[in-house]
Amino acid sequence: MRDLRRIGCRGAMLIRAEAMTIHRPGTVDPVLADVDFHIAPGEIVTVVGPNGSGKSSLIRALLGQMGLAAGRVTRQAGLRIGYVPQRVQLDTAIPMTVRRFLSLPTRVTDAEASAVLERTGVPGLGARQLTQLSGGQFQRVLLARALLRSPHLLVLDEPTQGLDQPGIVAFYQLIEDVRRQTGAAVLMVSHDLLVVMRSSDRVVCLNGHICCEGTPQHVSGAPEYRALFGAEAQGMLALYQHHHDHDHDHAHDCDHTHHAAHSA
Amino acid sequence: MLDDFFFRAVLAGLGLALVAGPLGSFVVWRRMAYFGDSTAHAAILGVALALAFDLSIYVGTLAVAVAMACLVSTLVARGQAMDTMLGVLSHTALAFGLVAISFVPSARSDLNGYLFGDILAVGRFDLALIWVGAALVLGLLILRWQRLVTSSLNEELAMAAGIDPRIERLVLSLALAVVVALAIRVVGSLLISAMLIVPAAAARGWAGSPERMAAVAALIAAGSVIAGLYSSLHLDTPAGPSIVASAAIFFLLSQAFRRG
Numbered sequence: 001m002r003d004l005r006r007i008g009c010r011g012a013m014l015i016r017a018e019a020m021t022i023h024r025p026g027t028v029d030p031v032l033a034d035v036d037f038h039i040a041p042g043e044i045v046t047v048v049g050p051n052g053s054g055k056s057s058l059i060r061a062l063l064g065q066m067g068l069a070a071g072r073v074t075r076q077a078g079l080r081i082g083y084v085p086q087r088v089q090l091d092t093a094i095p096m097t098v099r100r101f102l103s104l105p106t107r108v109t110d111a112e113a114s115a116v117l118e119r120t121g122v123p124g125l126g127a128r129q130l131t132q133l134s135g136g137q138f139q140r141v142l143l144a145r146a147l148l149r150s151p152h153l154l155v156l157d158e159p160t161q162g163l164d165q166p167g168i169v170a171f172y173q174l175i176e177d178v179r180r181q182t183g184a185a186v187l188m189v190s191h192d193l194l195v196v197m198r199s200s201d202r203v204v205c206l207n208g209h210i211c212c213e214g215t216p217q218h219v220s221g222a223p224e225y226r227a228l229f230g231a232e233a234q235g236m237l238a239l240y241q242h243h244h245d246h247d248h249d250h251a252h253d254c255d256h257t258h259h260a261a262h263s264a
Numbered sequence: 265m266l267d268d269f270f271f272r273a274v275l276a277g278l279g280l281a282l283v284a285g286p287l288g289s290f291v292v293w294r295r296m297a298y299f300g301d302s303t304a305h306a307a308i309l310g311v312a313l314a315l316a317f318d319l320s321i322y323v324g325t326l327a328v329a330v331a332m333a334c335l336v337s338t339l340v341a342r343g344q345a346m347d348t349m350l351g352v353l354s355h356t357a358l359a360f361g362l363v364a365i366s367f368v369p370s371a372r373s374d375l376n377g378y379l380f381g382d383i384l385a386v387g388r389f390d391l392a393l394i395w396v397g398a399a400l401v402l403g404l405l406i407l408r409w410q411r412l413v414t415s416s417l418n419e420e421l422a423m424a425a426g427i428d429p430r431i432e433r434l435v436l437s438l439a440l441a442v443v444v445a446l447a448i449r450v451v452g453s454l455l456i457s458a459m460l461i462v463p464a465a466a467a468r469g470w471a472g473s474p475e476r477m478a479a480v481a482a483l484i485a486a487g488s489v490i491a492g493l494y495s496s497l498h499l500d501t502p503a504g505p506s507i508v509a510s511a512a513i514f515f516l517l518s519q520a521f522r523r524g
Contacts, residue, residue, distance in 0.1 A: 065423055085420035094293045094417055095471045105414040105425045129472065 013038040014079055014153050014185055015062050020071035022057050030069070031057045033209050041152065044179060044186040046196045049206035050228060055189040056086055058206065059157050062187070079153060082146030084139075086157035086189070092131050099126035102145050112148065119181070120144040121174055136167040140174070147178065154178070156188045160195075168192050172199045193229065269384055270497060276386040276394050277489030277507060280443075280450050280459065283398040285467070285482025286405050287443055288460035290436055292468065293416045298347060299336055299437075300457035302354035304444050306332035307453045308361030311378045315368040321378075322393060325448050329441035332357060337430075337437045358453075381452035381504030383493070390449050397446045401439045408435060413474050451504040458508045463488060466515040469522035484514045 017037040024031050032054040039045050047055050060066035062073060063083065090096070102113045110126075117123050120140040125133070133141060139159055146154055156175070160168040172195045179186055190196045196203065197216040204213040211224035219225050291300050307325040314324025332353070339349055365375060377385070386394075405412065412432050415422035419429040440460075447456045463485035464477065471477035492507030499506075 063424070081424075083421075083424035085418075085424060088418055088421065090417055093295065093468070094413070094474055095468065095477050096417065096474065097472055100473045101417075104417065105410045105422070105427060107410070 012076060013040055013074075015039050015073065015075050015187075017062060017073045018071055020061060020073060021069045022054070022061050022066060023069045028069075030208070032061070032206075034071070035206075035210055037062070037204070037210075039153065039185055039187050041185055042179065042183050043202065044175070044188070044200050045202045045204060046188045046190050046200040047204045047206055048190060048193065048196060048229075049211075053207045055206055056157055059155060059187070059189060063155065076152070080149050080151045081153050081155055082143075082149055082151035082184070083155045084142045084146050084157065084159055087161060088138075088142060090130055096130045097126065098122075098128050098130060098133070098141050101130055101141065102126075102148060104145075106148075108148055116144040116147050117141070119147065119178070121170075135162045136171065139163065139171060143174070143178070147182070147184075150182070151184055153185045153187060156186065158189050158191060160190065160192055168195055172196075175199065269386075270493070272386050272388070272391055273383045273503065274490065274493055276383060276391050276450055277493060278486050279391070279394040279398045280447050281463070281485035281489050282482055283401045283405075283443055284447070284459050284485045285463055285480075286478035287401065287436075287439055288462075288464035288485070289467070289474065289478045289481050290405075290412065290416060291440070291457075291460050292464040293474070294436070296436075296440075297457060297461050298350040298354060299333075300440060300444075300460050302336060302350050302357060303329050303332050303437075303440055304447075304453050304456040305354050305358035305361065307444050307448050307456070308378060309357055309364060310361075310445075311448070311453075312361055312364035312368060315365070315370065321448065322445055326441060326445035328357075329444045330438060333437035333441040334434075337433055340433070361453075377452070378448060379452050379454050380502060381448070381450050381455065383450045383503045383507075384496075386449055394446050394450070397442055401442050404435065404439060408432065412436065451507060455504050455508045458511065459485065462508065462511040462515050466511065466518040469518045484511065484518075488514060 015038065017035060020032060020035045020037070021030055022032045023029060035058065037058070047058060049055050057066060061068060063081065064073065064075070098117070099113055102108055102116065113126060114123070117125055120143050122137050122140045122144070125137065125141065130138065160171050163171060175186055176199055178184065197220055200216055202213065203216050203219040205211045205219055205225050205228060207228055211228060212219055212222040291297060306328045310325035310328030311321050313328065314321045336350065336353065340346060366372060411427045412435065414425060415427055415429040415432040422429050444456050447459060451459050464481040466484050467477045467480035471480050488507050488511035491510040493503060495501060495510070496503040496506040
């Protein structure tokens, strides 16, 4: 396991965005305005926000799939990213086994394929058709495929859409395990406020700009966050405080030291 | 043996089958059936232009099919309502092709041949062209196979892996245009898309992986060519439609004995 303590705030960021502004394609209508963002090695950062708040645009811009209207994005040289896009709908017309899917577009050995399926908790599914998987199994297969490149950073855009509550909890548990085993940083977009709060190092609350960000406790107590998520957030805060009685009082996004204790 | 018209017909059909299987699989995977139709129908316009300007019909059909493929690809990229647009384009191309061909007196009597193919009249030159063209398209598909399959499965996953789905779409469109031009002598403009889609659809039920489906589709297409040509020989039925009818029977069988 990596010692997450040594990751400092001033250390090299995997991705850093400065004063980033993005327009809706073909217009000058800003989706995101003046956003500063960074993610450090080993960190789990979750972006929350209402529909249309620019979450997916943020991800795409950070990945370099979308042009910027202003500002800049710098990615660490040689950064390997494992990406699971939002709502992956596979065309069912293509016959495709899990094993074959893992070899797209880069072929991997059988040993690598079975090892990564084991790691994501779906061992032995290799011969199964993708169309025969449950939602939870499919998300794990997607995650497995993303892990094959030994990424420094995993980017997951609403990875738990369509999963039931136990499935969601189990999936986030898996994400934490993966981070612990591989040291990969994780950047997620999510709707699952409660689980997000429990498994992130830092939460970024987005609504066209960054409303607030910081540790989960800081964000869930922030008035901007409550204004955005209303009653759901209120209930969440109560639950959150109930579940998390350990020390979480760092109100700033630069502090990751609590995490080593958390995952030990 | 090449002196025998029937043997030449079989070889021409097999050459087409070899490439129609894998390419047809992509047409099925990407739901490009109507796209195939409009490119194929445009070929009739190409025939008319070739005859009017005294060009080889292969040159004429290829040029018009490529133009149509590029036009449709552009429209797809702009996100137009595709089924309507393709329906308009497909039948417009066919109608204008038929009107244009009526101005070429020498072609009027051969119209049937262009619509339904005239595989029994395939010469050595046609044969060579079909095999060279089929080999080139097949080579292109094999060379780009991983990219093509990834972007057919999901464009976002492809983009995340650094593949530009627009390029892959263009590659398939051009491959389709080439195959349409090659196939016009074999099954004709109206039945080319059937030759692409029906064997691939039949293979779908018997294949667990994209490679298998492409291979099984090629085998079924080859079987259809042989069955169709023999029935044409013995029952005196038109060759092109007999080939497609054989493929349709394979499809019905595949539906009856589906694996999964």
